[in-house]
Amino acid sequence: xxxxxxxxxxxxxxxxxxxxxxxxxxxxxxxxxxxxxxxxxxxxxxxxxxxxxxxxxxxxxxxxxxxxxxxxxxxxxxxxxxxxxxxxxxxxxxxxxxxxxxxxxxxxxxxxxxxxxxxxxxxxxxxxxxxxxxxxxxxxxxxxxxxxxxxxxxxxxxxxxxxxxxxxxxxxxxxxxxxxxxxxxxxxxxxxxxxxxxxxxxxxxxxxxxxxxxxxxxxxxxxxxxxxxxxxxx
Amino acid sequence: xxxxxxxxxxxxxxxxxxxxxxxxxxxxxxxxxxxxxxxxxxxxxxxxxxxxxxxxxxxxxxxxxxxxxxxxxxxxxxxxxxxxxxxxxxxxxxxxxxxxxxxxxxxxxxxxxxx
Numbered sequence: 001x002x003x004x005x006x007x008x009x010x011x012x013x014x015x016x017x018x019x020x021x022x023x024x025x026x027x028x029x030x031x032x033x034x035x036x037x038x039x040x041x042x043x044x045x046x047x048x049x050x051x052x053x054x055x056x057x058x059x060x061x062x063x064x065x066x067x068x069x070x071x072x073x074x075x076x077x078x079x080x081x082x083x084x085x086x087x088x089x090x091x092x093x094x095x096x097x098x099x100x101x102x103x104x105x106x107x108x109x110x111x112x113x114x115x116x117x118x119x120x121x122x123x124x125x126x127x128x129x130x131x132x133x134x135x136x137x138x139x140x141x142x143x144x145x146x147x148x149x150x151x152x153x154x155x156x157x158x159x160x161x162x163x164x165x166x167x168x169x170x171x172x173x174x175x176x177x178x179x180x181x182x183x184x185x186x187x188x189x190x191x192x193x194x195x196x197x198x199x200x201x202x203x204x205x206x207x208x209x210x211x212x213x214x215x216x217x218x219x220x221x222x223x224x225x226x227x228x229x230x231x232x233x234x
Numbered sequence: 235x236x237x238x239x240x241x242x243x244x245x246x247x248x249x250x251x252x253x254x255x256x257x258x259x260x261x262x263x264x265x266x267x268x269x270x271x272x273x274x275x276x277x278x279x280x281x282x283x284x285x286x287x288x289x290x291x292x293x294x295x296x297x298x299x300x301x302x303x304x305x306x307x308x309x310x311x312x313x314x315x316x317x318x319x320x321x322x323x324x325x326x327x328x329x330x331x332x333x334x335x336x337x338x339x340x341x342x343x344x345x346x347x348x349x
Contacts, residue, residue, distance in 0.1 A: 019349050020261060020347055020348065020349045021257075021347070021348060021349075022345050022346065022347055022348075023251050023252065023255050023257070023345060023346045023347075023348055024344075024345050025247065025248075025251055025343045025344060025345055025346060026342065026343070026344060026345075027247055027342060027343050028341060028342050028343075029240055029243050029244060029247070029265075029341045029342060029343060030240070030243065030341065032243060032246075110236075110239070111236050112236065114239075142236075142272050143236045143272060145272065146271075146272050146341075168323070168331055171270075171323065171333065171335070172270055172272065172339070175333065175335070201331070204330075204331045204332075204333050205331070205333045206333065207333065
């Protein structure tokens with residue numbers, strides 16, 4: 001009797017084993033975003049629009065930096081900005097004052113922008129008429145690093161108040177940067193910012209990135225950045 | 235918040251493959267997650283529990299292979315592991331920071347076990 005039951009159990013478990021099978025997938029979990037980002041990239045190319053994605057911590061001066069850039073270059077430059085914000089449209093309001101067209105994405109708590117959000121927002125901006133499209137990402141140095149939006153280049157902003165070791169703490173974000181802006185240099189001395197250490201850390205993490213030291217508040221150092229942007233716009 | 239979106243992607247991809255193969259339900263979802271992927275494992279497991287409800291993966295469990303973060307120091311020709319997830323990549327031999335990350339960015343669905 002015992003033997004029979006044991007045989008019965010083993011047959012049952014064998015049957016169960018043969019029923020289950022393995023499907024190989026080997027697929028990136030954010031590959032859908034990557035596909036949509038490539039679609040965006042094609043669309044931006046066809047409409048002849050230069051696109052950059054701005055990433056930083058909250059409070060690094062992203063909006064001030066963009067508002068000054070856009071109002072200084074606004075002479076004849078047709079620009080649009082997609083502003084990602086967690087809950088308000090205060091940032092979009094400040095950017096609009098510079099004369100650029102804006103589209104707001106309120107993520108409702110999501111910590112980063114994704115390619116499909118950009119496609120929807122850009123559809124409201126009449127892309128064909130824009131030479132420059134700026135994407136102001138959600139203030140966060142972790143999650144947005146993983147999401148390609150279809151941009152031509154990435155600008156990462158580091159304020160002097162954040163400390164010179166931030167590039168080493170968030171290497172993924174800084175590694176993806178084409179341009180690193182060191183902002184708020186007008187108060188660098190007051191906050192004891194170690195400029196040499198910061199430059200060394202940035203170069204260690206992302207040796208190929210262009211570095212501009214600016215104060216978006218006073219305008220100091222912004223010309224170098226404008227020169228770079230104008231070269232990219234040609 | 236980030237993990238919720240990723241959990242939904244996992245369920246979407248898994249259901250897509252399982253349906254295509256005519257599977258009735260998914261038992262195991264095997265993932266590969268690098269230390270630098272920007273994912274908190276506990277948060278992902280929690281998000282997956284919600285995302286899988288009412289899908290072919292409703293009773294599925296996650297089987298996660300964690301990939302450590304490995305950096306390379308060119309001066310010392312040394313590959314070394316960084317234990318601290320957002321830690322500074324200093325070579326244990328010469329103490330210089332390294333930007334040459336060899337692995338740890340993985341965020342992939344490896345395979346499914348289905349019935």
